[in-house]
Amino acid sequence: MIVARREAWTGRLLLIGLMAVTIMPFLSLFVTALHPARTFPAGLDWPDRPHWGNFIDAFRAAHMGELLISSTLIVLGVVPVSLLLATMAGFALGHLRMAGRRLVFLTFVLGLTLPFEGIITPLYYQVRDMGLLNTRWAIIVPLIGLFMPFSVFWMRAHFVNMPKELSEGARIDGANIWQLFWRIHVPLATPAISSLAILLFLWTWNQFLLAIVLVDDPAKRTMAGALGAFQGQWGTDIPLLCAGSLLILTPTLVIFLIFQRRFVSALLQGSLKG
Amino acid sequence: MARPTPGRATGPSRARSGAGLRTRVWVGWLFVLPALAVYGAIVGRSLFLTFEYSLYRWDGIGPSTWVGLGNYSKVFTDPDLFGAIANAFKLIVFFSAIPVVLGLAIAATIRRIATSRLALVARTVLFLPQVIPLVAAGIAWSWLLASTGLVNQLLSHLGLGHVSRAWLGDVGTALPAVGVIGAWVLLGLCMLLFLAGMSKIDPALYEAARIDGAGPLREFVSITMPSLRQEIGVCVTVTVIAALASFDIIYISTQGGPANATMVPGLEIYYLAFSERQVGVASALAVVLMLLVVVCVLPIQWLTKEDSS
Numbered sequence: 001m002i003v004a005r006r007e008a009w010t011g012r013l014l015l016i017g018l019m020a021v022t023i024m025p026f027l028s029l030f031v032t033a034l035h036p037a038r039t040f041p042a043g044l045d046w047p048d049r050p051h052w053g054n055f056i057d058a059f060r061a062a063h064m065g066e067l068l069i070s071s072t073l074i075v076l077g078v079v080p081v082s083l084l085l086a087t088m089a090g091f092a093l094g095h096l097r098m099a100g101r102r103l104v105f106l107t108f109v110l111g112l113t114l115p116f117e118g119i120i121t122p123l124y125y126q127v128r129d130m131g132l133l134n135t136r137w138a139i140i141v142p143l144i145g146l147f148m149p150f151s152v153f154w155m156r157a158h159f160v161n162m163p164k165e166l167s168e169g170a171r172i173d174g175a176n177i178w179q180l181f182w183r184i185h186v187p188l189a190t191p192a193i194s195s196l197a198i199l200l201f202l203w204t205w206n207q208f209l210l211a212i213v214l215v216d217d218p219a220k221r222t223m224a225g226a227l228g229a230f231q232g233q234w235g236t237d238i239p240l241l242c243a244g245s246l247l248i249l250t251p252t253l254v255i256f257l258i259f260q261r262r263f264v265s266a267l268l269q270g271s272l273k274g
Numbered sequence: 275m276a277r278p279t280p281g282r283a284t285g286p287s288r289a290r291s292g293a294g295l296r297t298r299v300w301v302g303w304l305f306v307l308p309a310l311a312v313y314g315a316i317v318g319r320s321l322f323l324t325f326e327y328s329l330y331r332w333d334g335i336g337p338s339t340w341v342g343l344g345n346y347s348k349v350f351t352d353p354d355l356f357g358a359i360a361n362a363f364k365l366i367v368f369f370s371a372i373p374v375v376l377g378l379a380i381a382a383t384i385r386r387i388a389t390s391r392l393a394l395v396a397r398t399v400l401f402l403p404q405v406i407p408l409v410a411a412g413i414a415w416s417w418l419l420a421s422t423g424l425v426n427q428l429l430s431h432l433g434l435g436h437v438s439r440a441w442l443g444d445v446g447t448a449l450p451a452v453g454v455i456g457a458w459v460l461l462g463l464c465m466l467l468f469l470a471g472m473s474k475i476d477p478a479l480y481e482a483a484r485i486d487g488a489g490p491l492r493e494f495v496s497i498t499m500p501s502l503r504q505e506i507g508v509c510v511t512v513t514v515i516a517a518l519a520s521f522d523i524i525y526i527s528t529q530g531g532p533a534n535a536t537m538v539p540g541l542e543i544y545y546l547a548f549s550e551r552q553v554g555v556a557s558a559l560a561v562v563l564m565l566l567v568v569v570c571v572l573p574i575q576w577l578t579k580e581d582s583s
Contacts, residue, residue: 007383007490008386008387010383011383011384011385011386011387012384012387012390012392014384015384015393015396018380018396018400018461018462019395019399019400021458022400022402022403022458022462023399024418024424025414025417028417028418028424032417040422041422042422042427044424044427086309088306088308088309089305089306089308089310091305092302092303092306096301096302096305097302098299098300098301098302098303098306099299101302104310107310107313111317113515113567113571114321114564115515115518115564116519116521117519117521117543117544117563118543118564119320119321119323119324119560120543120544120547120560121327121557122319122323122324122327122557123316123320124547126320142316144312145313145315145317146316146317148309148312148313149317151309152309177301181305205407206406206408208407208408208521208522208525209522209544213544224522227407227410228525231413242414242417245410245413249406249407249410252405253405253406256401256402256405257398260398260401263401263405264397264398264401267404268467268470271463271508271512
């Protein structure tokens with residue numbers, strides 16, 4: 001009993017310590033953001049008079065309004081199409097089980113480990129030749145392809161567990177395969193699809209490499225890409241940079257806090273499956 | 275956008291005359307085709323092109339010259355390029371070893387209070403690094419590790435002021451400092467994955483072990499570790515890929531400096547291809563990087579999947 005209690009206490013202390021370490025960088029950003037612009041505050045010193053105005057300045061300097069719209073447009077370009085294609089492919093690979101599916105699946109699995117840096121160079125030249133450089137399409141089109149292995153993998157894992165009888169029953173009722181897919185399987189797959197949607201949203205929103213390589217104008221980038229430009233421009237003004245960073249990470253944070261449960265289970269499952 | 279046209283699959287002869295199964299093979303392919311086409315056109319084509327570029331000397335604008343495997347020999351002989359690959363492997367210590375070992379230790383310690391309210395709050399908090407852009411983590415940590423940052427402030431409070439320095443600006447400490455940022459990002463994820471895995475272990479096993487007089491360490495080695503085989507495999511895989519293919523954090527915090535101390539393949543590819551205009555060498559390095567990732571990940575998968583099948 002005593003051992004168990006001591007363990008529980010060490011556990012609690014450890015957890016609190018770990019949480020403190022996790023939060024510290026955010027706290028430091030926040031406190032620093034409240035100092036007068038262009039100063040070099042030391043560590044975690046609370047300013048004499050908090051400069052809340054820094055957040056407004058950073059909002060303007062970073063063109064946050066435009067950025068939010070831009071990131072949203074990119075997400076809207078990437079996520080629905082990826083979901084549709086991946087659900088169809090996952091349905092075929094996991095449920096229809098047509099001949100040759102193993103080879104197709106293997107092709108997708110091989111793409112799971114692909115570092116984006118590996119193909120960024122040819123992506124640049126292809127996007128340039130299509131005349132899409134410096135447009136949002138330059139991020140949207142490659143991301144749909146790059147996310148495809150994981151998305152298909154994820155959806156297949158769902159459809160593999162769907163009982164065959166489900167489809168057989170519907171077939172007897174005279175539904176063709178297209179109706180079967182839309183009326184029965186898509187509604188049943190909603191939890192898997194929405195978790196995938198969360199992951200894709202997050203990865204698109206936070207995408208950095210494609211944004212800095214393929215789009216010069218920060219206003220047409222993702223949030224993360226714009227933060228890179230913001231750092232380049234305001235890197236010497238530490239309080240403003242900190243305020244800007246906080247603003248830029250707020251949207252995902254808010255969405256995370258609203259959908260926490262979904263997020264946590266999606267991310268845990270996501271890495272387990274990946 | 276990519277609705278497959280049903281015309282071909284249900285073409286008169288095949289669909290009506292063939293058995294149901296035959297139709298379904300075709301239909302199955304039609305369902306896969308859009309995804310496969312997009313994947314092939316974007317990723318497959320780029321993979322092929324990366325390999326093709328790697329065999330030429332090309333500045334991205336003018337004509338290109340065939341150099342065979344010349345770019346590859348440069349990757350392995352040029353100290354800067356090879357150094358970048360070596361750095362990526364050193365980062366594995368921070369990105370993988372620390373989160374996995376520490377994550378296991380912490381998860382094992384808090385296993386008993388895994389359902390308490392504190393642990394539920396911790397679940398949310400520890401996930402924050404996964405949710406924010408890595409770039410933001412890089413900025414926050416650059417500031418923490420700066421010469422006037424919190425880390426040095428804490429050190430001087432502890433009477434260790436003499437070791438304080440600009441951690442990311444010192445050739446000796448820059449790589450470990452970048453590694454610490456990666457460890458911060460990945461520790462929470464690993465810990466929570468382990469904790470989730472531990473919740474599936476039958477508690478009776480632990481009780482039996484206690485009755486047999488096993489201490490916490492013995493418990494950990496004999497029960498926890500073997501049961502978490504799959505989770506450990508996942509964490510090692512994810513974190514090794516994160517280490518070898520790191521980019522965002524380093525781009526933001528050190529840009530590969532000081533004196534190439536934190537240069538990694540991902541960043542080197544970016545510089546070579548887009549500032550130094552050595553597309554061939556960049557592509558050769560890219561091919562090497564992709565192969566390295568596969569070579570490192572496959573054994574981990576085999577080792578950790580063995581038991582479950």
